[in-house]
Amino acid sequence: MHDYFVAFKTIVIREVLRFGRIWIQTVLPAMITTALYFVIFGNLIGSMIGEVGGVSFIAYIVPGLILMAVITNSYANVVSSFYSSKFQGNIEEMLVAPIPNWIILSGYLVGGMLRGLVVGVAVTLVSLLFVDLQIHNIAVVITTVILTAVLFALAGFINAVYAKSFDDISIIPTFVLTPLTYLGGIFYSIDMLPDFWRQVSLYNPVLYMINAFRYGFLGVSDIPLPTAYTIILTFILCLFAFALMLLNRGTGIRN
Secondary structure: OHHHHHHHHHHHHHHHHHHHHOHHHHOHHHHHHHHHHHHHHHHHHHHHHOEEOOEEHHHHHHHHHHHHHHHHHHHHHHHHHHHHHHHHOOHHHHHHOOOOHHHHHHHHHHHHHHHHHHHHHHHHHHHOOOOOOOOOOHHHHHHHHHHHHHHHHHHHHHHHHHOOOOOHHHHHHHHHHHHHHHOOOOOOOHHHOOHHHHHHHOOOHHHHHHHHHHHHHHOOOOOOHHHHHHHHHHHHHHHHHHHHHHHHHOOOOOO
């Protein structure tokens, strides 16, 4: 077990050093983008919209913007790191080492989660320049952000397994992840939508994460909290099992 822990710790440290060395590319862009969102959507447009869910518009969008940064960076870290390991051939050295595949998978997941959380904290600090941020339930905030980071780190891992070129690791973020995130209720409540689009929105898993996170900060949510946690945990279990199966089969690596 000690050898397993050493292997796990080594992967995590490597991942942290990897994104830490290039913080100008990994952390700073999210902070600048968030500041622009606050200036444009929060101050300019928000002043015309007024309140949403009983809170100011700028306060309403804060949780969504933080979680969007966490989602994007958790996903990006794992998909780029694991694919680079495939491309360079060093993933094969880990696979033949006397450590189980779930240790390798867990190391990558924790590395992606940590990058997501670091960027999330940085974005939160930026938001404090624009809004007096309150926390309604700290336990919900922490559990939701961690679970969301793990979920999208898993999604990034699966994307990296199937990717055959560097172009392939940008397709899912561009055509799937970004639309799901922007349509996940960051800038609006689903109660503002017509009935048809409200029902369609309920099939978007990101909606449940953003609403749970928003409840942790503001105490308001379009989705019951138990339902949100159930959806998030179900996706995590399914994606972890699928990712581990792919790793055990050597999909995208041995063939």
